[in-house]
Amino acid sequence: MALTLDYTNMFLPGAVTDADWAESAGRFRGAHAAVMGKHGRGELGFLDLPADAALLAQTTQFAAAARGKWTDVVVLGIGGSALGPIALRTALRPFAWNAIPDAARGGQPRLHVLDNVDPDTILATMEALPLERTLFLVISKSGGTAETMAQYLLVRGALDARFGARAVEHLVFVTDPEKGSLRPIARAQNVAALDIPANVGGRFSVLAPVGLLPAALIGIDVAALLAGAEDMRRRCVEADGELGANPAGAFAVLQWLAHARHGRGIHVLMPYADPLRDFAAWFVQLWAESLGKIQPDGTSVGPTPVPALGATDQHSQVQLFMEGPADKTVTFLAVAGREGRGPIPALHGDVPDLAYLGGHTLGALLDIERRATAGALAARGRPNMTLTVDAVDPWHVGGLIMLLELATAYAGELYGVNAFDQPGVELGKRFTYGMMGRPGFDAARAEFEGLPQSDPRRRV
Incomplete structure (x- = not known):
C-alpha cells in the first residue's frame, strides 16, 4: 500500500x-x-484524530446501534461539514450509491447531504424521504451556522409534527463537546451527540465524527x-x-x-x-x-x-x-x-x-x-x-x-498566514445575521444598510 x-x-x-x-x-x-x-501547544487537533480511540469508539458504537434501523441518513451541514462526507461517499461506496436497490446495498442506508438552503432542494428532499426510517445528522461545531440551523429548524418542525416526543430519536448532533447552541439542546432533550474536538476546525474535521459518522453509517471501514x-x-x-x-x-x-x-x-x-x-x-x-x-x-x-x-x-x-x-x-x-x-x-x-x-x-x-x-x-x-x-x-x-x-x-x-481561521467570511455572516434580526448584530445591519444600494440607472 x-x-x-x-x-x-x-x-x-x-x-x-x-x-x-x-x-x-x-x-x-x-x-x-x-x-x-x-x-505541541494543542492548537492543531486534526493531527491527533487518527489516534483518537475515544472518538473512533463514539462513532463505531453509534453506527453499530443504528444498524438496520434507517433506510436514509441525511447530513445537515455546509462547507467542511458537507464536503468531507460527500467525498467519502463518492470514493468509498459504489457508484450512484443512493440509486442502488436496497438489497444490493446490503441493508446499508442511503446518504443525502443537504449542503445549502435552497428551498427547492430542501423541500423536495423532505417530501421524498420516508421520515419514519430517516436519521438526520446535524453537523455544526458552533451550533450557530445560519444555514445549518435553518435546515435543522425546518427538519425539527417536520419531525415534531410527525413523531412528537419521539422526534429526538431521529436526530444526532455532531458539535463542540461543551460550547455552542446544540450541546445544551442535546443535554436537555436527550438528543444523541458526538464530539468535534475544540481544536479541530471545520475544513480539517473530516477525520472527526463529521466525516466518520456518515461514513460508518453507510458501511465504510472508518478504522482503516x-x-x-x-x-x-x-x-x-x-x-x-x-x-x-x-x-x-x-x-x-x-x-x-x-x-x-x-x-x-x-x-x-x-x-x-x-x-x-x-x-x-x-x-x-x-x-x-x-x-x-x-x-x-x-x-x-x-x-x-x-x-x-x-x-x-x-x-x-x-x-x-x-x-x-x-x-x-x-x-x-x-x-x-x-x-x-x-x-x-x-x-x-x-x-x-x-x-x-x-x-x-x-x-x-x-x-x-x-x-x-x-x-x-x-x-x-x-x-x-x-x-x-x-x-x-x-x-x-x-x-x-x-x-x-x-x-x-x-x-x-x-x-505567512494563519491557515486555521477564516476572517474573510465573517463580515458576510455578520451582515446576514443583522438582516435576519439575530440579537447583537444591529450594528452589522446598520453598516450593511449604509452601503451603496442597487441603482436603477445601473440595471439593464
Missing part, C-alpha cells in the same frame, strides 16, 4: 528550478518546526481510514523537516514556489478517477479558505484552487491549461493497477477510428490519457505533478486526506 508524489514535471524551464528547491529546504524546515510547535491517515501523519512528521522525504511538505513547497517565485497561483487538482472527483471540491475549500488571507503588513496572498476531472476536462479546461495564461500548476490524482479493467471488444476492424481501441481496456485508456496530458503540459512548459494511490480504499483515502491537510498547514507557514 502506498501513496507517491512524482514532481518531475514541476522542474521545467520558466517554472521551479533546482536552485529554488535547494533554497527552500531551510524555509521548509522552519515551516515544519512551526507546525510541530503549534501541534484512520489507519491510513496515521501512516501518512507519521511518514511526514518523522521526516523531521527533510523536504525530500515528506510528501506533504514537497506538495506545499512546490505549489508555493510555483506561485511566489514564478507567478503560477492557480492550482488545479485533477483526479483521473471518478471515485475521487469530489475530493477536488473538498480540496478547493481546504486550500482556498486556509490560504487566501491578508498578511500582517496588509498584503493579500493566496493561491486559487480549481477542480477538474480527467478525462472529462481534457475536452474543456485542458485547452486553457495548455495554451491559456502560464499561471497554473496541475496536480493529477492517479490510481494504480486498473489497467486490466473494462476490456474493449475488438469490433469494426474495417473502421480505423475504432479498430485501434479493440483489445485495450478502459482502465488503460484512462491512464494513458492522464500520462499523455501530463506529457503534453510538460512539453508546453506547464508544470504538473502526479499523486498516485495504489487503490481507492479507506486506507489510501485516509492517507490522501492527511497529506493534503498537512500540506495546507505547511503552506500557511510558507505564505
Whole structure:
C-alpha cells in the first residue's frame, strides 16, 4: 500500500528550478518546526484524530446501534461539514450509491447531504424521504451556522409534527463537546451527540465524527481510514523537516514556489478517477479558505484552487491549461493497477477510428490519457505533478486526506498566514445575521444598510 508524489514535471524551464528547491529546504524546515510547535501547544487537533480511540469508539458504537434501523441518513451541514462526507461517499461506496436497490446495498442506508438552503432542494428532499426510517445528522461545531440551523429548524418542525416526543430519536448532533447552541439542546432533550474536538476546525474535521459518522453509517471501514491517515501523519512528521522525504511538505513547497517565485497561483487538482472527483471540491475549500488571507503588513496572498476531472476536462479546461495564461500548476490524482479493467471488444476492424481501441481496456485508456496530458503540459512548459494511490480504499483515502491537510498547514507557514481561521467570511455572516434580526448584530445591519444600494440607472 502506498501513496507517491512524482514532481518531475514541476522542474521545467520558466517554472521551479533546482536552485529554488535547494533554497527552500531551510524555509521548509522552519515551516515544519512551526507546525510541530503549534501541534505541541494543542492548537492543531486534526493531527491527533487518527489516534483518537475515544472518538473512533463514539462513532463505531453509534453506527453499530443504528444498524438496520434507517433506510436514509441525511447530513445537515455546509462547507467542511458537507464536503468531507460527500467525498467519502463518492470514493468509498459504489457508484450512484443512493440509486442502488436496497438489497444490493446490503441493508446499508442511503446518504443525502443537504449542503445549502435552497428551498427547492430542501423541500423536495423532505417530501421524498420516508421520515419514519430517516436519521438526520446535524453537523455544526458552533451550533450557530445560519444555514445549518435553518435546515435543522425546518427538519425539527417536520419531525415534531410527525413523531412528537419521539422526534429526538431521529436526530444526532455532531458539535463542540461543551460550547455552542446544540450541546445544551442535546443535554436537555436527550438528543444523541458526538464530539468535534475544540481544536479541530471545520475544513480539517473530516477525520472527526463529521466525516466518520456518515461514513460508518453507510458501511465504510472508518478504522482503516484512520489507519491510513496515521501512516501518512507519521511518514511526514518523522521526516523531521527533510523536504525530500515528506510528501506533504514537497506538495506545499512546490505549489508555493510555483506561485511566489514564478507567478503560477492557480492550482488545479485533477483526479483521473471518478471515485475521487469530489475530493477536488473538498480540496478547493481546504486550500482556498486556509490560504487566501491578508498578511500582517496588509498584503493579500493566496493561491486559487480549481477542480477538474480527467478525462472529462481534457475536452474543456485542458485547452486553457495548455495554451491559456502560464499561471497554473496541475496536480493529477492517479490510481494504480486498473489497467486490466473494462476490456474493449475488438469490433469494426474495417473502421480505423475504432479498430485501434479493440483489445485495450478502459482502465488503460484512462491512464494513458492522464500520462499523455501530463506529457503534453510538460512539453508546453506547464508544470504538473502526479499523486498516485495504489487503490481507492479507506486506507489510501485516509492517507490522501492527511497529506493534503498537512500540506495546507505547511503552506500557511510558507505564505505567512494563519491557515486555521477564516476572517474573510465573517463580515458576510455578520451582515446576514443583522438582516435576519439575530440579537447583537444591529450594528452589522446598520453598516450593511449604509452601503451603496442597487441603482436603477445601473440595471439593464
